[in-house]
Amino acid sequence: xxxxxxxxxxxxxxxxxxxxxxxxxxxxxxxxxxxxxxxxxxxxxxxxxxxxxxxxxxxxxxxxxxxxxxxxxxxxxxxxxxxxxxxxxxxxxxxxxxxxxxxxxxxxxxxxxxxxxxxxxxxxxxxxxxxxxxxxxxxxxxxxxxxxxxxxxxxxxxxxxxxxxxxxxxxxxxxxxxxxxxxxxxxxxxxxxxxxxxxxxxxxxxxxxxxxxxxxxxxxxxxxxxxxxxxxxxxxxxxxxxxxxxxxxxxxxxxxxxxxxxxxxxxxxxxxxxxxxxxxxxxxxxxxxxxxxxxxxxxxxxxxxxxxxxxxxxxxxxxxxxxxxxxxxxxxxxxxxxxx
Ligand code: 5MM
Numbered sequence: 001x002x003x004x005x006x007x008x009x010x011x012x013x014x015x016x017x018x019x020x021x022x023x024x025x026x027x028x029x030x031x032x033x034x035x036x037x038x039x040x041x042x043x044x045x046x047x048x049x050x051x052x053x054x055x056x057x058x059x060x061x062x063x064x065x066x067x068x069x070x071x072x073x074x075x076x077x078x079x080x081x082x083x084x085x086x087x088x089x090x091x092x093x094x095x096x097x098x099x100x101x102x103x104x105x106x107x108x109x110x111x112x113x114x115x116x117x118x119x120x121x122x123x124x125x126x127x128x129x130x131x132x133x134x135x136x137x138x139x140x141x142x143x144x145x146x147x148x149x150x151x152x153x154x155x156x157x158x159x160x161x162x163x164x165x166x167x168x169x170x171x172x173x174x175x176x177x178x179x180x181x182x183x184x185x186x187x188x189x190x191x192x193x194x195x196x197x198x199x200x201x202x203x204x205x206x207x208x209x210x211x212x213x214x215x216x217x218x219x220x221x222x223x224x225x226x227x228x229x230x231x232x233x234x235x236x237x238x239x240x241x242x243x244x245x246x247x248x249x250x251x252x253x254x255x256x257x258x259x260x261x262x263x264x265x266x267x268x269x270x271x272x273x274x275x276x277x278x279x280x281x282x283x284x285x286x287x288x289x290x291x292x293x294x295x296x297x298x299x300x301x302x303x304x305x306x307x308x309x310x311x312x313x314x315x316x317x318x319x320x321x322x323x324x325x326x327x328x329x330x331x332x333x334x335x336x337x338x339x340x
Contacts (some may be wrong), residue, residue: 004094007216008256010134010174014094014218015257018325019065020289021176023261024051024296025098025137027070034296040305048076053303054296055087057314063325066094068137068176068290074128085132096135096176097128099164103141112153115140118163125171135174137220138164142179144187144195144227154202162206169216176259176290178220179203183264187227189234193242196224200250214254220290222263223273236269240276244283257286262294267320268340270294271327278330288328295320298339 004010014021026034031050032042040046051073054060067088074097078087085095101117115138125136140157142149161177168175181196200221207214224242226234234242247258262270270291277287289295298320303313319338326332334340 004134007169007172007174010094011216011218011256014066014135014174015259015286015288016065017286018329019063020291020324020328021066021068021096021259022054022064022295022321023068023137023290023292024054024073025068025070026292027098027102028072031070034300035305038300038304044072046305047072050303051076051084052078053310053313054299054317055084055091055093057317057321060318060321061091061093063321064093066096066135068096068098069133070098074131074133083132089132094134095132096137097133098139099124099128099136099168100138103139106153106156109150109153111143111145111148112150113141113143114153114156115160118160118167121164121167122171125167125173129171129173133173135176135218136164136168137176137178139178139180139220142181142195142199144181144185144191149195149199154199155206158199158202158206161203162210162212165207165212165217166210169212174216174218175212176218176220177203177207178261180261180263181222183222183225183228185227186229186231188230188232189224189226189238189242192222192227193224193246196222197246197250200246204250204252214252215256217255219251219255219258220261221258223260223265223277225263225265225273228264236272236276239273240280244277244280247285248282251285253284255285257288259288259290262289262291265294266339267294267297268334268337271320271323271332271337272334272340274324275327275330275332278328286328289324291324295324
C-alpha cells in the first residue's frame with residue numbers, strides 16, 4: 001500500500017479516481033436480515049464466511065479502496081487465519097470501522113432518532129486504531145414527513161456527528177460523517193433537497209464549532225432523490241443536478257471528497273445516479289460510493305450460502321465494484337451491466 005501517514009493521505013486514497021468503499025458494517029441485526037433473505041442462518045461462522053467471500057474477491061482492489069467493518073468482523077479472520085484487517089491491507093484496501101451504536105429514539109421528539117455511542121468512544125477508537133483501522137464511520141438518520149425532521153433532531157444529530165469526528169481526528173482515524181436523509185416516504189425531490197440542504201448546513205456548522213479539520217474527513221451523504229413512494233420519480237439527470245447544486249451551497253471547498261450511501265436504491269439506480277453526477281462539469285469534490293446494499297444485493301443472491309456458489313458471488317461483487325468504479329469516473333456503460 002502507498003504510504004498513508006496522515007489523515008489527509010488516507011482520505012485522498014479512499015477517494016482515489018475510480019475507487020470507493022464497500023460498506024460491510026451491517027450490525028448483527030441488519031446482517032441477520034440480509035442473510036435470512038437467502039435463508040442462511042446468521043451464525044458467527046456464516047457471517048465470517050460471507051465477509052471472507054467479499055474480501056478475498058480477486059481484483060476488487062482495483063475499484064474498492066476501503067471497507068467499513070463491524071466490531072465483530074474487525075476481529076475475525078479469513079479461512080487461512082489472516083485477520084481481516086491484515087488481509088485487506090495486504091490487498092491495498094484500507095480497513096475502516098463503524099463506531100456508532102445505532103439510532104435510538106430522541107427524547108421529546110416522537111418518530112425521530114439520534115445516534116448514540118459517544119460514551120467511551122475515545123477508548124474504543126484507540127483500540128480500533130491498534131487493530132488496524134484507519135478510518136471510522138458514524139451514521140445519523142433523518143426521516144422526512146409533513147412535520148419532520150425537526151430542527152431539534154437535525155441539531156442533536158449534527159452535534160453528535162461533530163463530537164464523533166473530533167474524537168476520530170484526535171485518535172488518528174479519518175471520520176466518515178454520514179448524515180442520512182432517508183428515502184422512505186412519499187416526499188418529493190424538492191422536500192429531499194430542502195431537508196438535505198438544512199442538514200448539511202447544520203452538520204458543517206457543528207463540525208466548525210467542534211474544531212474539526214475538514215481536510216481530514218470525508219462526507220457520506222444521501223443523494224437528493226425522490227421519496228421511495230413518491231408518485232413522481234426524478235430521473236438520474238435531475239438527481240445529479242439537484243445533488244450537485246445542494247453540495248455547491250453547503251460543502252466547504254477543502255472537503256477531500258464525498259462517498260455516497262445507496263440508501264435503498266437498486267444496484268442499477270445507485271450506479272446510474274453516481275455516473276450522472278460525475279458527468280457534470282462543475283464538480284468541486286471527488287464523488288464516489290460507499291455502498292452497502294447496492295454492492296451486495298446481487299452477491300447475496302448469487303451466493304445463497306453455498307460453497308459451490310462462492311465463485312459466482314465473487315464475480316457478481318467484482319462486476320458491481322467495477323461498474324461503480326466506472327461511475328465514479330463518469331464512465332459507466334449500462335450495456336456492460338447485467339442488472340440494467
Ligand atoms: C451496511 O449498512 C450499514 C447499516 O448498518 P446498521 O446495521 O447499523 O443498520 C449502513 O450504515 C451503511 O454503511 C450505509 O447506510 C450505506 O449502506 P447502503 O445500503 O445505504 O448503501
